[in-house]
Amino acid sequence: MRRRSADGVISGPPRIPFYNNPRIRGVLYQLILLAALIWLAYEFVINVRANLAAQGFSSGFGFLGNTAGFGVSQSLIAYSESDSYGRVFVVGLLNTLLVSAIGIVFATLLGFVIGLARLSQNWLVARLAGGYVEVIRNLPLLFQILFWYLAVLGTLPLPRQSFSVFGQVFLNNRGVIVPAPLFGEGASYVGGACLLGILATIALARWARHRQDLTGKQFPVFVSGIGLIIGIPFLVLATLGFPISFETPQLRGFNFVGGIRLIPEFIALLIALSTYTAAYIAEVVRAGVQSVPHGQSEAALGLGFKRGLLLRLIVVPQALRVMVPLLTNQYLNLTKNSTLGVAIGYPDLFGLFAGTTLNQTHQAIEVIAITMAVYLVISLVTSFVMNWYNMRLRLVER
């Protein structure tokens, strides 16, 4: 559009060379980036093929069907040495989920206690909780796992000199032995009864809310719910004549028979993960409670709320909005940190699969890719659920 007028002055917008046009530049940069990535990927594939051929390793996922041939110290499903690597994978995954799930429960309980203790009016209690958080958070987790495993559990006495708790639970250097439940005839009905109790409680809660909406009358849902969930299974047990009994472990020779033995690796990992994550959860709890402005409590007290209702209806829902994403993050961290069990030989997914299976099959690419994929899927699914939940909880501004 540049025009030269009669007196030779150039007017109109100046012509921009195409390489200075930001849009064209953007496209160009991205094309270069893509080309570089494709080239990199191509190089990787070439190298992988050359390296595999040079070292004579097989590739592909066929190895999952091969016989593993090694024992596993803890398995939730039936497993023997003649089972396949595929089954090893499942055993490991279940062990990871087991230690993570129990760890999450303990970490949450301990974390809430310590977080609330840090907010306590009592100076000493607040300081103790603060000290716990500082010490635990400033020491590496692997250090703590090794400490519990080598120094605490490793120095427990031999089975013959076990510490005994009321003659039921025994601690020794081979782990913790607890009584095993024995399920008699009809014990499976108890699970069904529990489920029935939970369903009845949900129905009751819906009915109570509906009635309160209509009439304003309240119903003690919490107490009756506990009554239903515990009461129905108890009734079932009583009518069946208590078919569940416990088998106490007995010392025979050098070892215990009966009961369930929790391996020391599991105990050490569980203690370390729970106490470590609890310190972080304590901080989350503190942040959550402190995020609710004091005016909210004052206003509620001014409106005549009682202490319990104030917490339940005013403080907790607002604190949860801050806490839930942070808590989920900690739960994810705990699950990912359970991989550190490999340092003490806990048979989790990582230890069994990226550890032993990798050593035996030498299929590093497949094994590590599968392992990473599992953790990645867990993380991504959790964060998708979290985003959805956050959307729902978001403050609606009017």
Added chain:
Amino acid sequence: MTGPNAFVRQELISALPPPLMASGVVLWLRQRLFSGVFNSVLTVVSVALLAALLWPTIRFLLIDAVWSGSSREACVGQAGPVGACWPFITAKLTQFAYGIYPETEQWRVDLTYLIGVALLVPLLVPRIPYKIANAFLFFAAYPVLAYLLLVGGYENIGLPHVETRLWGGLLVTLVISFMGIIGSLPLGILLALGRRSDLPIVRMLSVIFIEFWRGVPLITVLFFATYMLPFFLPESWKIDPLARVLIGVTLFAGAYMAEVVRGGLAAIPRGQFEGSTALGLGYWRTMIFVILPQALKHVIPGIVNSFIALFKDTTLVLIVSIFDLLGQLRAGFADQNWITPATLFTGFAFAGIIYFAISFAMSRYALYTEQRLAVPR
């Protein structure tokens, strides 16, 4: 003037002390420790807990401890309770500090530490000027110098080659932390900028990269770097095991750093971008001279916290057979000469104090900068 029974006091009575129960220490005790039955019980329980924790620890570490000796005999076979076995630490101190770095060359490690401290301290104290030059020396020149000093390979000037296989202990811990820090910060900044970029492909790739590394545990990353990476590279490339771990740690920490930096970028008002565009600055100049200086300053505490996490995570390298401080400690426990009931606790106490001291110092520094940079409200 007045009647014989009148008495007028001429001077002021001195003020009574405030009631004992409503002031000073007693009031504080009453309010903060004994304000009710429940609180009093809590206090008593806490005191008991504290005593039960502290007293045995002090006894073990100091009172009952054995301070000198040359083998396990010094730490066993005495009457009375056994305390910490400090001779174990003394005997293993060189290994904890240097691994099996050749003894005649250990001065190089010391010198590297010394230069590092000399550059780091002025960087941390806000009052000392020349921050940019200092930062350049510390983050760009120092790694090169440290590499030359530690790896060597120059016989003629008295710096023979020392393989990283021989490195160990605190040296490895610090090398991995430091290299992770200076590698992850630029990577994190680039990724954060990429994630906020207008270019869709750049943005998508950044998001994938960040979420991938954040979604997997660090130990799988280390395994990836140790066992899988060599397959991806030409056979002639022999990457040193320590360098592989460094690559893994840097990628992993970079993804976390990106999220920290992104938080800082998000806090910069739009007007800053618009203003610098109006002044005719291009994208990179806007970022380097206007946005990043402000954004990074905002997130110094977050950056230091990532450094703490990185420092603690360096312990994981022992799983891929690189002997950092914790790895050397574990190796020390296996020494037949020093197997005593107290060795384990002594070793953990020693390493724990080192880890705690460094992490705690960093976290206090983060807190200090946070307060210094906080906008007074």
